[in-house]
Amino acid sequence: MGSLIKKSKERSLLIGLLWLLCLVVLIFRLFWLQTFNHDELLAQAKEEWIKSEKIKPKRGSIYDRTKGQPLAWEVDAYYFVADTSKVKDVKGTANALSPILGIDRDVLIRKLSVKDSSVELRDKGKYKYPENVYRQVVALREKGKIHGIYAFSTTMRQYTRSTAAHLLGFVNVDGKAVGGVEQVYDKLLRGEAGYVKYLKAKNGMMISDTPDQNQPPQQGKDLVLTIDSQIQSQVELELEEAITNYQAKGGTAIVADPHTGEILAMASRPTFDSNSYASTLNDENRTNRAIESQFEPGSTFKIVTLAAAIEEGIFNANKTFQSGAINIAGQIIRDWNGTGWGEISFREGVKQSSNVAFVLLGKALGPKKLADYIDRFGFGKITERFGKKTGIDLPAEARGVFFGRDLYPAELAATSFGQGVSVTPIQQVAAISAVANGGKWIKPHVLKEVWEPQLKRKVKVVKPESKRIIQESTAKKARELLREVVRSGTGTKADLAGYRVAGKTGTAQKPDPAGNGYLKGKHMVSFIGFAPYDHPDLVVYVAIDEPFVEGGEASGGTVAAPVAKSILEKALPIRKVERNQYADGVK
Structure with missing residues (x-):
């Protein structure tokens, strides 16, 4: 009986020593992290806590020599995204949206048929749309004719219709300046992007009332051309x-x-x-004959x-x-x-x-x-x-x-x-x-x-x-x-x-x-x-x-x-x- 008690005490002592050892190792580890690894770990944590968002500048306008109605300017626009998991009728949705968005019905069907995905409704140059198109899409959604289609605000370039197309050029759906004044003076027109950094919660929402860092964008310059x-x-x-x-x-x-x-x-x-x-530019008309x-x-x-x-x-x-x-x-x-x-x-x-x-x-x-x-x-x-x-x-x-x-x-x-x-x-x-x-x-x-x-x-x-x-x-x-x-x-x-x-x-x-x-x-x-x-x-x-x-x-x-x-x-x-x-x- 005595030997059993002795063995039990020894086992308890051993277990206690092991726990003590674990505690010592843990304390040492905490000490190490708080002293020697502090800066590195804090930097890693901040990467998880801090969210940085880029702020797009507004592109400058282009005017003729009189500085009256601009020849090119920014307007509010929208692009559309489909949550395919919520689209109830693929063909019906494609039929309803095709004439409004100007995208071929078959193209829309292919996009809407992707399972459980978030898909942008774009086809070549068809991507950004003015407010009247946005209203038509919203009206269809409110009437229950389409589901799972969402609109997001952006901006798009607008031009005076049929005036100096080769001289002005254009900005494509990806924001790239192509041809004319838009291309040559792109750096002046596009400005410089800003940014905002803030502490975020798990859901991405800002924790503090004010951002940690805030750099406003530098808006693009306006150009006055020699054109009358x-x-x-x-x-x-x-x-x-x-x-x-x-x-x-x-x-x-x-x-x-x-x-x-x-x-x-x-x-x-x-x-x-x-x-x-996207629908009017081709190999026959892209040349500016005046200079090319x-x-x-x-x-x-x-x-x-x-x-x-x-x-x-x-x-x-x-x-x-x-x-x-x-x-x-x-x-x-x-x-x-x-x-x-x-x-x-x-x-x-x-x-x-x-x-x-x-x-x-x-x-x-x-x-x-x-x-x-x-x-x-x-x-x-x-x-x-x-x-x-x-x-x-x-x-x-x-x-x-x-x-x-x-x-x-x-x-x-x-x-x-x-x-x-x-x-x-x-x-x-x-x-x-x-x-x-x-x-x-x-x-x-x-x-x-x-x-x-x-x-x-x-x-x-x-x-x-x-x-x-x-x-x-x-x-x-x-x-x-x-x-x-x-x-x-x-x-x-x-x-x-x-x-x-x-x-x-x-x-x-x-x-x-x-x-x-x-x-x-x-x-x-x-x-x-x-x-x-x-x-x-x-x-x-x-x-x-x-x-x-x-x-x-x-x-x-x-x-x-x-x-x-x-x-x-x-x-x-x-x-x-x-x-x-x-x-x-x-x-």
């Missing part, structure tokens, strides 16, 4: 009408202030709707040759030559009408857009001089493979295509009247602006000012680059000769009573992509000019791609010039340029 909405609207209408009337493949029109380089209007056809880009298209300019390029010849003192308006045809290194170059006008003066040669006249001027200049002036006028070095961008603040600007070497005599001749080289519309606008403004090449641009949100304070004014490339006297003489082109030459259909338009027509054959010369009957017709000729306020450029004229052949004078006239007729009064009762400003 009234002029832009008129340009869009005139270009659209011309494309329709002439069954053309496409076209572009640009209106600019030659003294500042400001683009007042820029339109391209075919176009798309920035508000519905490259084509042989034809006779509008003769302005460079003319200005160069005047500047170099080799242009004699009264000197005569035999028009019709000329032999250059065994190659016969003819005037556009095939026969010429007999022996005429160079003044008349400019008025009638004689190829022979400009071949002779190009030959007198020589390849190095002509190449120098082409470069001066912003096109780049013709002896290189590609030209030079103007640097306009829009994405995807093309550079033009040149010979990539010294010119052969026939190439010099062709270049002098705008054949064999490819340039862009915006390059031509910048070039003729130098003639219009008295001899300075000015970098074209579409941003005028940067403002704090809601136009509270102006923070930046754009000052474009400029450089003198020809003398004022040269520009003045060129303007007078270009006035003659419109008054009684190939550009008469661009003339506008009281405004004394000056300019140049262009009718360029389109090269065969297969390399077999030029396509028969396929032309890019254009007109570039300014008004009034003696103190220009506006430069206008119009190009129509492959127009069709019933029973005749399209030309810059018959197709593009009338469009330019219509644009100037609307734009000049908007600019408050008064008509002059004297036809050519002479009493």
Whole structure:
């Protein structure tokens, strides 16, 4: 009996010692954690306790030069999520939502058929919706026609309908800026996100009354463009009408202030709707022809040759030559009408857009001089493979295509009247602006000012680059000769009573992509000019791609010039340029 008691005491003592040992280890562990591991564990705990939320900034608005109704702005919007575990009738719900959300019924059925999941109701660009769509969905839910569909608030970009789509660009459903001003100035427009950090409970709710840390977002800046909405609207209408009337493949029109380089209007056809880009944007209409298209300019390029010849003192308006045809290194170059006008003066040669006249001027200049002036006028070095961008603040600007070497005599001749080289519309606008403004090449641009949100304070004014490339006297003489082109030459259909338009027509054959010369009957017709000729306020450029004229052949004078006239007729009064009762400003 005694031995049993002894063994029991020993067992109790052993158990007690073991418990004591465990207690000592536990105390030591607590001591270790509270002293040596304190900072590390506290940091880990804070990660569990503290919730951080990103605060999205509001994207800045884009205004025209008048700062009236914005061209692009943020509006309240909604996106929809389905809790598929609560959707009672998949097909019925899809049928009800499809016409409202603009998402194909089969796509909705696939999404709603995912078991016990939370699914966003989106398809390509269909994701964010305005308030009227939200109300329709809520009404269906309240009537018990759909179940398990929930709306969440967000914002979406809104644009002035059918206005300057290529110039503005758009913001896609993922918040990425695509094309135009939206892309180039995305950093300014989007602002900087803020954040809030706070102690949270198990359910994620904030424990304290105020956040632990709070960094408000920096809202995006507002942009004021050089665009004039009234002029832009008129340009869009005139270009659209011309494309329709002439069954053309496409076209572009640009209106600019030659003294500042400001683009007042820029339109391209075919176009798309920035508000519905997912359903309207495609490979046919995504190109901004004003800055991305490259084509042989034809006779509008003769302005460079003319200005160069005047500047170099080799242009004699009264000197005569035999028009019709000329032999250059065994190659016969003819005037556009095939026969010429007999022996005429160079003044008349400019008025009638004689190829022979400009071949002779190009030959007198020589390849190095002509190449120098082409470069001066912003096109780049013709002896290189590609030209030079103007640097306009829009994405995807093309550079033009040149010979990539010294010119052969026939190439010099062709270049002098705008054949064999490819340039862009915006390059031509910048070039003729130098003639219009008295001899300075000015970098074209579409941003005028940067403002704090809601136009509270102006923070930046754009000052474009400029450089003198020809003398004022040269520009003045060129303007007078270009006035003659419109008054009684190939550009008469661009003339506008009281405004004394000056300019140049262009009718360029389109090269065969297969390399077999030029396509028969396929032309890019254009007109570039300014008004009034003696103190220009506006430069206008119009190009129509492959127009069709019933029973005749399209030309810059018959197709593009009338469009330019219509644009100037609307734009000049908007600019408050008064008509002059004297036809050519002479009493």
